[in-house]
Amino acid sequence: MTLDEKFDAIAADNAPGQEGRQDQGDLNDIMRGGQLEGVPVDFSHGDVDAFPPTPGSNAAWNDGFKQGGSQAYTEYRGAAKIRNGLADRIAKFTGRSIVADSELIITPGTQGALFLALGATVATGTKVAIVEPDYFANRKLVKFFGGEVIPIPLTYLKSPSENSIDLERLETAFKSGTAVFVFSTPNNPTGHVYSGNTITKIAALAAIHNVTLIVDQLYSRMLYSGETYVHLRSCALRPKNLITIMGPSKTESLSGFRLGAAFGTPELIDKMERLQAIVSLRAAGYSQAALDTWFQEPSGWLAKRIQEHEAIRDALLKIFRAANLKTATPQAGSYLFPQLPSLSVDIHTFIKLLRHQASVTVTPGSEFGPTSKNSIRLNFSQDHSATVAAAERIVKMVEIYRA
């Protein structure tokens, strides 16, 4: 693959947050009707003003700054003192112990963790199973490192017991040379949580076929009422090469600190640290200090945050379903992935119009895989009433531009 092909494969023009760099073209020429007034809502990412960073996170940064040199220049895998505490807390959450010295690396966001994990496992020709739809960067990373994407379909619009990835396709892929499987649960963009049965099966298949698993559990703490979550690393039968990824950017709103964590097989953590050394040395030293607030938030803080998101989720589902927009119920996390009907304009134009005419920013489904071109992704970690009004504007816009 030439450099130009490589960079075509990682185009970021439609990535969340990059909308401001797009050429808007002559939207006024194709716009129908007038402006839909309302508070602008940017669903491309969560609103940390509506759901502010964990209490004490800024004080922790200032403490780190005061601590000086030892916090500015940590090991590339992160400050030992912070890793020690964090390893215990994450182990408790995920149901299996973590050796802080060898099995944990602090990274610049979960994006940083994904980059390092795939960089440590994917080279030219490596076959990597990728769920469709799933987080867009997974696919781009595989292409950047020269790997081959093996698509695994996810059913997510049926009943919870029917929704699942295609395990037969996965097994076939594992049997025919797939070396790495990377996936997110809860799934980004649908909010589907892999069932305990599915997780156990994936772990067993990977163990049998010696496949490296990279499990992105970014949003696993925000689990809605009645749902259960099984951590793959807690399975008795699991592969030798297993990396789990989490981070405090979403539920905890610490995205501005750029922090993530990857934990698992020491040999992979070692490689990830070597790569980190040439990528950006380490997660910002003073930011790392904020990890001391993670998994030890004030009592009741997490429950309240989940409850508030669940209320927004339910309000949005009601609006979209009343308008016959097929939408899966997110079991965890704050992503919603409604499917749009046939429109009189192409989906990218519709999304530009949404922003221009209705002050609503969403991410196109095409970013998440070729099978979800007619969907849009919303991160509904936003002000409740502004979000409800914005969802109603989306429905109106669909009516205006319906084919």
Add this chain to the structure above:
Amino acid sequence: MTLDEKFDAIAADNAPGQEGRQDQGDLNDIMRGGQLEGVPVDFSHGDVDAFPPTPGSNAAWNDGFKQGGSQAYTEYRGAAKIRNGLADRIAKFTGRSIVADSELIITPGTQGALFLALGATVATGTKVAIVEPDYFANRKLVKFFGGEVIPIPLTYLKSPSENSIDLERLETAFKSGTAVFVFSTPNNPTGHVYSGNTITKIAALAAIHNVTLIVDQLYSRMLYSGETYVHLRSCALRPKNLITIMGPSKTESLSGFRLGAAFGTPELIDKMERLQAIVSLRAAGYSQAALDTWFQEPSGWLAKRIQEHEAIRDALLKIFRAANLKTATPQAGSYLFPQLPSLSVDIHTFIKLLRHQASVTVTPGSEFGPTSKNSIRLNFSQDHSATVAAAERIVKMVEIYRA
């Protein structure tokens, strides 16, 4: 290249700051004489407790945090508002205008900028000219991306007018398919500043042979008395593809914020942003706010900082030269690269002994290229008196272990 070969090429065990992870072996068995007492000095990086971060940098972070969402989620290339101001100030420093929207990207440290610049220009088989000695990550990055290293020797132990890279070797390399030339000036580890003539020649040769230039000017602000600095980007004749890299981690002691900047050819900045999107999204949002202090420090602040470093430089040069350790005079920056005589133990063992017996941490010259195995690198941005005492312990250790 297999993944294992790739990761062997980027081994980080001897990298600055990673000394704590090394197996120390049985140093007591080979140690001669007793401990050399003194305040421990870690020359592997600057001491931000001795030379604290720019005044106001922590207040800027707190302002960024208070600003909330807009500062947490910037464009991948960094917040537009911050880029606008910074582009003007860097343009003034480097002698040529910078279009903030298209010609500048904010990165996670200068390491991040180097990674993105080489990732955007080096693929399998790309020939990249690398100076020996030069910053160790350059070589590692080229190998990681599958490129081929074309070595260019640097003479640095002669008189200032004789010191230079071998321009004939460079021209030959450019004529025979070298596509990229990456180098640091002031040179890391020697402190050599490329002369105006050399810079003009490099720019012209790259223009003629269509070579991409990546110029790492990280330490260019800390220019000692009597020295002059010519910015390559200010040359009238220069190549189409030119990226200059700087950052506030060294002179300004902001390493704990993880900030850097790359500026130059828009097409390369675009590619670097695409890569940043899959590497770590952006430099930590709240950290970016500290860039507002950069190139507008309080009056007299920079002059004082340079003066204090020059005093340490001169004290160390006196000590090492009195002991007949060949050492180039750094013209800028805070690196010193003394050459050691033949020792009775290998250099890596000597460096471990230095740490164990004399509480002095240094970086082995082998990290900077195969031609400087007998040297050690010191970052002398440290407390003045502790540094002088540590340099005297280095000299004593050389006497103890002299072959």
